[in-house]
Amino acid sequence: MNSNLAAGLAMIGAIGPGIGLGIGFSKAMEAIGRNPEASGTLFVPYILGLALTEAIGIYCLVVALILIFAGGH
Amino acid sequence: MPILGAGLVNVSIKAEALFTIGPLEVTNSMVGALLASAILLILAWLFVRRQSTVPGRLQGLIELPVEWLGGIVAGSTSRWRGYVSLILALFLMILTANWLGLLPGVGTIGVMHDGELVPFVRSASADLNFTLGLAIVSFVVFVWWGVRINGVGGYLKELVGEPRYMAPLMFPIHTISELSRLVSLSMRLFGNVFAGEVLLATMLALTTAAVFVLPLAFFVPAIFLGLELLFGLVQALVFALLAMTYITMAIAEHEGAHSEEHGSDDDHADPHPNGARQERTATAS
Numbered sequence: 001m002n003s004n005l006a007a008g009l010a011m012i013g014a015i016g017p018g019i020g021l022g023i024g025f026s027k028a029m030e031a032i033g034r035n036p037e038a039s040g041t042l043f044v045p046y047i048l049g050l051a052l053t054e055a056i057g058i059y060c061l062v063v064a065l066i067l068i069f070a071g072g073h
Numbered sequence: 074m075p076i077l078g079a080g081l082v083n084v085s086i087k088a089e090a091l092f093t094i095g096p097l098e099v100t101n102s103m104v105g106a107l108l109a110s111a112i113l114l115i116l117a118w119l120f121v122r123r124q125s126t127v128p129g130r131l132q133g134l135i136e137l138p139v140e141w142l143g144g145i146v147a148g149s150t151s152r153w154r155g156y157v158s159l160i161l162a163l164f165l166m167i168l169t170a171n172w173l174g175l176l177p178g179v180g181t182i183g184v185m186h187d188g189e190l191v192p193f194v195r196s197a198s199a200d201l202n203f204t205l206g207l208a209i210v211s212f213v214v215f216v217w218w219g220v221r222i223n224g225v226g227g228y229l230k231e232l233v234g235e236p237r238y239m240a241p242l243m244f245p246i247h248t249i250s251e252l253s254r255l256v257s258l259s260m261r262l263f264g265n266v267f268a269g270e271v272l273l274a275t276m277l278a279l280t281t282a283a284v285f286v287l288p289l290a291f292f293v294p295a296i297f298l299g300l301e302l303l304f305g306l307v308q309a310l311v312f313a314l315l316a317m318t319y320i321t322m323a324i325a326e327h328e329g330a331h332s333e334e335h336g337s338d339d340d341h342a343d344p345h346p347n348g349a350r351q352e353r354t355a356t357a358s
Contacts, residue, residue: 048311
C-alpha cells in the first residue's frame with residue numbers, strides 16, 4: 001500500500017520533462033515551419049534533445065516501477 | 074472470484090531463470106538476446122550469400138537502415154570508419170530485441186512455476202543487464218576514443234577542467250558526469266521497453282473483460298502495440314545516436330583545435346554527406 005502511494009508520488013516528477021518535451025517539440029515545429037529545408041538538419045539534434053529530456057521522466061518511471069514490483073509491501 | 078483479467082498484469086522486473094548451467098543462470102531475457110542475435114546473423118548470412126548489384130526486396134530492406142544511419146554517422150567526424158560498425162550493430166541489435174518482444178507468444182508462452190508464469194522468451198531490452206551491457210560497451214569505446222585522440226594526459230586534463238585550481242571541485246563533477254552517461258544510456262532503454270511491456274499488459278488486462286460485451290475493445294491493445302513498434306524504433310535510434318554523439322564529442326574536442334571543419338556540433342547533422350562528397354569529387358574531376 002505504502003509503496004504504491006510512493007510510486008504515485010514519484011511520478012509527479014514526470015511533470016517537468018512533459019513541459020520540457022512540449023517546449024522542445026513546439027520550437028522544432030516552429031523552426032521547420034519557418035525553414036522547411038532545415039528539417040533534415042534538425043532531425044538528429046531534435047531526437048537527441050527529446051531523448052535527453054525524456055530520460056528524466058524515465059528515471060521517475062523506473063523508480064515508480066521498482067517501488068511497485070520490487071518494493072516492500 | 075477475482076476480477077476477470079486482473080491476473081494478466083504479471084510483469085516481473087527481473088528476468089526469470091529458466092535453468093542453470095553450472096554457476097550460470099540462463100534467464101528468459103538471455104534467450105531473447107540470443108534469439109535476436111540469431112535473427113541478425115541469419116539475415117546477414119542471407120544478405121552476403123545472395124548479394125546482387127540490383128537490390129531485391131530483402132536486400133533493399135537490409136540496406137535501408139545501413140545506408141541511412143551510415144550516412145548520418147559518416148557526417149559526424151572524419152574518423153567515422155572507426156566506429157560506424159559499432160553504431161550500426163547497436164542500432165540493429167536493439168531494434169531486433171525490441172521488436173522481438175512484441176511478437177505474439179513472447180512473454181505469454183512458458184511454464185507455470187509457483188503459480189506464476191515464467192515465459193520462455195522475454196524481450197532482451199526489458200532486462201537491465203542487457204541494456205547495461207550495451208552501455209558499458211559504448212562507454213568503453215568513447216573513453217577509448219578520447220584516450221586515443223588526446224592521450225591519457227589529455228583525457229585526464231579534460232576531466233580536471235580549465236582553471237587548474239578548481240580541480241578538487243571539478244574533477245569529481247566531471248567524473249560523475251562521465252559515469253552518469255552509463256546510467257542514463259542503460260536506464261533510458263530499460264525504462265522505455267519495460268514500461269512498454271507493463272503498458273501492454275495493463276491495456277490487455279483492462280480490455281479482456283470488456284471484449285465479451287463490446288468486441289471492438291479488442292483493438293485498444295492493438296493501438297498500443299502499434300505505438301510500441303514506433304517506440305522500439307525510436308529508442309534503438311536514440312541509443313545509437315547518443316553513442317555516436319559521445320564518440321563525436323570525444324573526437325571533435327581535439328579536432329576543433331586544429332581545423333574549424335568539424336568544430337561545431339551542427340556539422341554532423343547533414344543527412345546526405347555521401348551525396349555531398351560525390352558532388353565535390355565530381356566537380357574536382
